[in-house]
Amino acid sequence: AEAFDAVAAGLRAAVAAHGAAAVAAVASAQLSNEENFRFARVLEALGVDQVALAVPTGPADDFLIKAEKAPNARGARDLGLGATDLDALLQAAAAGKVKALYVCGADLLRVADADLVERATARLELLIVQDVAASPLAERAHVVLPSLTFVEKEGTFTNHAGRVQRFHQAWSAPEGQPGDGEIFSEILGRLADAPRGFAAAAVFDEIAGRHAAYAGLAWAQLGDDGALQAGAGEGSVA
Numbered sequence: 001a002e003a004f005d006a007v008a009a010g011l012r013a014a015v016a017a018h019g020a021a022a023v024a025a026v027a028s029a030q031l032s033n034e035e036n037f038r039f040a041r042v043l044e045a046l047g048v049d050q051v052a053l054a055v056p057t058g059p060a061d062d063f064l065i066k067a068e069k070a071p072n073a074r075g076a077r078d079l080g081l082g083a084t085d086l087d088a089l090l091q092a093a094a095a096g097k098v099k100a101l102y103v104c105g106a107d108l109l110r111v112a113d114a115d116l117v118e119r120a121t122a123r124l125e126l127l128i129v130q131d132v133a134a135s136p137l138a139e140r141a142h143v144v145l146p147s148l149t150f151v152e153k154e155g156t157f158t159n160h161a162g163r164v165q166r167f168h169q170a171w172s173a174p175e176g177q178p179g180d181g182e183i184f185s186e187i188l189g190r191l192a193d194a195p196r197g198f199a200a201a202a203v204f205d206e207i208a209g210r211h212a213a214y215a216g217l218a219w220a221q222l223g224d225d226g227a228l229q230a231g232a233g234e235g236s237v238a
Contacts, residue, residue: 010142023098025104027082029072030071035184039081041194042191078229086108086112090116107137
């Protein structure tokens with residue numbers, strides 16, 4: 001609770017002192033649609049629209065192997081996360097234009113130039129890192145929010161072809177340890193008049209009611225094979 005209070009108060013103070021343009025975020029393509037939807041709501045409550053998406057990339061071909069090595073890049077973009085170029089965001093931070101940065105589930109040193117990350121984080125008044133493992137970036141943070149791995153959670157991913165697929169909890173989470181969805185909900189509850197609970201099924205149906213690409217989809221109807229988004233054509237295997 002102390003960490004949630006610190007994050008909400010710190011972000012609110014940064015907006016009050018410098019304006020929403022001085023606050024930015026880096027979203028993760030490793031999180032579920034439901035978790036990213038809650039993250040988007042947190043940023044919406046603050047009026048923050050500088051949001052980059054950290055996506056590891058690698059070798060690709062024209063058939064099965066995709067350049068983006070992440071399960072939910074399309075899903076994150078569907079929800080409005082990732083409109084800002086990551087390097088441009090870090091350059092703005094290095095220039096002192098971004099004062100507070102919330103990095104979720106992404107080790108920037110893996111996806112961006114190390115010197116740029118160093119210069120960007122050195123200028124920040126507030127760095128929040130939310131992740132499942134310790135990292136050099138977390139060591140620099142003013143607030144660290146530990147979370148859970150995907151095997152300890154349930155939710156949906158949207159693959160490159162627009163197929164929405166459920167994943168199931170395979171391992172029990174440590175007692176009292178919140179996942180990303182619960183963390184975002186707690187922070188949102190401190191920033192706005194919003195419930196602090198998090199249930200993936202209910203949040204997915206909320207997504208379907210707010211985002212056209214998910215219109216007509218329902219958690220209970222996804223099944224083992226998932227379902228295509230509205231207007232999506234089936235592509236190659238994810």
